[in-house]
Amino acid sequence: MKQTSFRIKEFMLWFGLAVITLLFILFSFNSDLFFFTPASEQAALDSMKEITPIRFKLNEEGHVVEIFATDSTMNDVAATYLKELPELQRLHLERSVISDASLKYISSLNHLEAIFLDETAVSDTGLMHLKKNDRLQELSLANCSIGDDGMLAVGQLVELKMLNVSKTNVTDTGIKNLEPLKKMEVLYLSGTKLTGIGLQSLGEMSNLTHLDLNGTEVDETLVESVRQFPNLELLYLGNSTINDKLIPQLMSVLTETTPKLRGLSLKETTLSDSAIPALKMMGQLKNLAIVQLQNTKITKPAFKQLATVVTEVNFSVNYSEKND
Known part of the structure; x- marks a missing residue:
C-alpha cells in the first residue's frame, strides 16, 4: 500500500514537471498564449490580424516589442493600430503594401529602434515623419523610391548604427547628409549613384x-x-x-x-x-x-x-x- 502511494506521488511529481515544462515551451514560442498582454495592445493585434497575417514577440511584461509582417498584406489601415503598441522596438515590413501614410503612425513609437521597409512604396516624403525618432538604430530602405531629399531626414537620426539604401536613387548629394551619423557600423550603398x-x-x-x-x-x-x-x-x-x-x-x-x-x-x-x-x-x-x-x-x-x-x-x- 505504501509502495502504491509512493508511486502515485512520484507520478504526480513527474506529471507536474512535465506540465511546467510544456507551459514554458508554449509561452516561449507562441506569443498568442501570453494572456497578460495589455487589453489595448491585444485589441490592436487582433485588428491587424483581421487584415494581414502577423507574428510578434512580447517582453516579460507582456508588451509587444517586435512585429513581423514581411511579405504580407500589411497596409496603411492596419498600420494605424501600431500606435497602440507603445513599447514596440522592432518592425519588419519588407515587401508589404504600406505607403508614406503608415510612417506617420510609426513616427509616434518612441521606443522604436529598428524598422525594415525594403521594397515598399515609402518615399522621401514619408521619411520626413521619422526624423524625430531619436532611438532609431537600424533603418533598411533597399529598393525603395527614395533619393537625396530623404537623406535629409535620415541624417538627423544620429543613433543609427545600420542603414541600407541599396538600389535607390541616392546620389553623392544625399550621401553628404549622412556625415553626422558617427555611430554607423553597417552601411549598404550598393546599386546607388x-x-x-x-x-x-x-x-x-x-x-x-x-x-x-x-x-x-x-x-x-x-x-x-x-x-x-x-x-x-x-x-x-x-x-x-x-x-x-x-x-x-x-x-x-x-x-x-x-x-x-x-x-x-x-x-x-x-x-x-x-x-x-x-x-x-x-x-x-x-x-x-x-x-x-x-x-x-x-x-x-x-x-x-x-x-x-x-x-x-x-x-x-x-x-x-x-x-x-
Whole structure:
C-alpha cells in the first residue's frame, strides 16, 4: 500500500514537471498564449490580424516589442493600430503594401529602434515623419523610391548604427547628409549613384565595420576614402567599376589602414591577371579570411600564383578560360 502511494506521488511529481515544462515551451514560442498582454495592445493585434497575417514577440511584461509582417498584406489601415503598441522596438515590413501614410503612425513609437521597409512604396516624403525618432538604430530602405531629399531626414537620426539604401536613387548629394551619423557600423550603398566624392563627404566613421559598395562607380577618390574607416572588417566592391589600375591603390589603403579586415569582395569585375602582383599584398592583412573573385578575368595559372603567396585566405573563385 505504501509502495502504491509512493508511486502515485512520484507520478504526480513527474506529471507536474512535465506540465511546467510544456507551459514554458508554449509561452516561449507562441506569443498568442501570453494572456497578460495589455487589453489595448491585444485589441490592436487582433485588428491587424483581421487584415494581414502577423507574428510578434512580447517582453516579460507582456508588451509587444517586435512585429513581423514581411511579405504580407500589411497596409496603411492596419498600420494605424501600431500606435497602440507603445513599447514596440522592432518592425519588419519588407515587401508589404504600406505607403508614406503608415510612417506617420510609426513616427509616434518612441521606443522604436529598428524598422525594415525594403521594397515598399515609402518615399522621401514619408521619411520626413521619422526624423524625430531619436532611438532609431537600424533603418533598411533597399529598393525603395527614395533619393537625396530623404537623406535629409535620415541624417538627423544620429543613433543609427545600420542603414541600407541599396538600389535607390541616392546620389553623392544625399550621401553628404549622412556625415553626422558617427555611430554607423553597417552601411549598404550598393546599386546607388555614389562616387568617390560622396564617400569622401562622409568623413571619418571610426565605428564602421561593414561597407557594401557593390555595383557602384569606383574611382581613385573612392578608394582613398576607405581610409576614413579604420575599423572596417567587411568591404564589398563586387560588380563595381574597380579595375586592374586601381588595385595597387586599394591594396595600399587596406594594408595601411584596415588591419581588422576579414572579408573582401571583388567578384563580377573586370580584374585580370594584371592585378595579381598587387593582390599579393593582401597577405599582409593578418585577419583576412575570405576573398571573392568569382566571374573575373583572372586565369587559373595566375590565381595559383596568388594562392601560393596568400596562403591563409579562403578564396571564392572561378577562372577565365583564357590560357586555362
